[in-house]
Structures are given as C-alpha cells and as structure tokens.
Amino acid sequence: MRRMRQTTMLAAVALMGLPVAFVGCGGGSQAPPMTPVTQNVSIAGQYNLVLTSTNGQGTTNIYTNFTQTGTTFTGAGNTLICPSNDSSQCQGGDPSAIAITPSGTVSGANVTMVISFPGTVGAHTVTMVGSATGTSLNGTYTDSLGDSGTWAASTAIYPLGPPPGVNDYGGTFNSTSNPLLIAPTILVELGQDPSSRVRSNVAGKATIMHSPCISSLTLSGQAIGDAFSLTDAVSKASIIVLPTPSAASSFTFSYKFEPTAASCAGDFGRGVLAISSSPWDY
Numbered sequence: 001m002r003r004m005r006q007t008t009m010l011a012a013v014a015l016m017g018l019p020v021a022f023v024g025c026g027g028g029s030q031a032p033p034m035t036p037v038t039q040n041v042s043i044a045g046q047y048n049l050v051l052t053s054t055n056g057q058g059t060t061n062i063y064t065n066f067t068q069t070g071t072t073f074t075g076a077g078n079t080l081i082c083p084s085n086d087s088s089q090c091q092g093g094d095p096s097a098i099a100i101t102p103s104g105t106v107s108g109a110n111v112t113m114v115i116s117f118p119g120t121v122g123a124h125t126v127t128m129v130g131s132a133t134g135t136s137l138n139g140t141y142t143d144s145l146g147d148s149g150t151w152a153a154s155t156a157i158y159p160l161g162p163p164p165g166v167n168d169y170g171g172t173f174n175s176t177s178n179p180l181l182i183a184p185t186i187l188v189e190l191g192q193d194p195s196s197r198v199r200s201n202v203a204g205k206a207t208i209m210h211s212p213c214i215s216s217l218t219l220s221g222q223a224i225g226d227a228f229s230l231t232d233a234v235s236k237a238s239i240i241v242l243p244t245p246s247a248a249s250s251f252t253f254s255y256k257f258e259p260t261a262a263s264c265a266g267d268f269g270r271g272v273l274a275i276s277s278s279p280w281d282y
C-alpha cells in the first residue's frame with residue numbers, strides 16, 4: 001500500500017512538470033531583430049553657404065536653391081558664387097551666361113557636394129563633405145587650386161512669403177563711375193511673382209529719389225538663398241543683392257546699366273538696403 005502511494009505521488013509530480021517542459025520547448029524560433037532604417041536628410045529649398053579657407057584665402061559665399069530626388073540633390077543654374085560676399089565680384093545669377101550648378105548626395109546625415117565655376121586659370125572645382133543637423137550643414141572642403149577649409153550652410157533667413165505679401169526695403173546707393181555728393185535714396189517693394197508657379201521667381205518695383213537719371217525701376221528676377229538677382233529689361237539695369245551676415249535684415253547690392261540704356265547709360269555702383277517691413281510683421 002505504501003509503495004502504491006509513493007508511485008502515485010511520483011507520477012503526479014511528473015505530470016505536473018510536463019506543462020513546464022512543453023512551454024519551454026514549444027516557444028519556437030524567435031524573429032531576428034529588425035535592422036533600423038536610416039533616414040536620409042532632406043536638402044531642399046533656399047540655402048546660404050559659406051566657405052572659410054584655412055590657408056589665408058578668405059571666405060566665399062554661395063547662394064543657391066536646392067531640389068532633391070531620393071539621395072541626390074542639385075542646386076539651381078542661377079547659383080551665385082561671391083568671394084568675400086562682395087556683390088560686385090559675384091559669378092552666376094544668369095544661367096544663360098554662366099550656369100553654375102552644385103550637385104551632391106546624401107547618405108543618412110552625411111553629405112557630399114561638388115560645385116564648379118569659371119576661374120582665371122580654368123574651371124575651379126570645390127568638393128565638400130560633411131553632415132547635417134536639422135537644416136544646417138557643415139564640414140570640410142578641398143578645391144582644385146590647392147585650397148582647403150571648412151564650410152557651413154543654412155536655409156534662407158528672409159524667404160519671401162506667398163503673394164500678395166511683399167517685403168519693403170529702404171536704403172541708399174551711389175555711383176562708382178560718377179559719385180554724387182548726396183547719395184540717392186531707394187525704396188524697394190519685392191515679393192513672389194504672382195504670375196509664376198516657381199516660388200523663387202520674384203517681381204516688384206523700386207522708387208528712387210535724388211538721382212539725376214532714373215526715378216523708378218520695374219523689377220523681376222530670382223531669390224537665390226537670401227540673395228536676389230534682379231533686372232529691369234526696359235531700363236537695361238541689373239542688380240545683385242546679398243544679405244549682410246553680420247547685420248540682421250541688412251543687405252548690400254551692386255548695380256549696373258548697360259551702355260545702351262536710355263538713362264544712366266554705363267553707370268554702375270553700390271548700395272545698402274534694410275528690410276523695413278514684411279508680411280510677417282502683421
């Protein structure tokens with residue numbers, strides 16, 4: 001009797017252990033861990049870039065509008081290259097004359113970009129590598145002329161809003177070829193071109209006081225980063241406007257009239273502007 005009871009108890013203990021064994025063996029194989037998907041940075045819109053030489057070559061400002069498809073991005077053909085941020089030294093702004101088109105690729109947050117433009121001894125090619133943090137980019141560069149340094153880029157600070165909003169600018173200018181004792185005053189009204197579907201196309205007008213040869217301009221052109229390339233086809237005038245990094249809401253510009261212009265023929269000079277109001281002020 002005692003032996004039967006012991007045998008029964010051992011069988012019960014063995015049966016109680018069976019579910020545990022089944023649970024331990026019935027889990028099957030586990031799914032392999034998922035590999036995280038790397039998100040590529042987006043580089044699109046109006047950008048300002050600054051290259052700073054570590055070999056005493058100063059700075060070069062680049063203004064462009066990027067578009068991106070997949071991992072490839074391309075700058076606009078009207079990209080501006082401006083040594084020392086000097087508007088009178090800028091190359092580009094007119095794809096029909098000189099097309100300067102930066103291009104690059106992204107891989108996660110890593111960025112590689114190449115830009116070529118005419119130089120005094122042939123094409124000048126700059127290769128930039130770096131990374132993105134949000135909409136800001138930075139890294140190092142080398143160029144085909146032996147220079148190297150650092151670069152940084154950020155989205156435009158003063159983009160124009162959609163029509164009918166406009167920015168108002170006020171400032172002064174003076175002729176380099178025929179300077180005046182009293183610098184003329186210029187008031188500019190500029191906004192996105194309502195007749196165009198391209199956001200970077202701009203249109204506006206300028207009212208000029210105290211100039212002996214011009215009183216107004218009808219402007220059209222492009223916003224390139226925070227810079228502008230503007231023309232008045234009838235007056236045969238062209239203007240390059242650049243932001244002043246060290247002064248908020250301030251710009252410098254250079255202008256020139258063609259030798260065949262009806263007024264101010266052949267005149268050229270420089271000026272300054274500041275934003276006096278924008279649609280975002282209200």
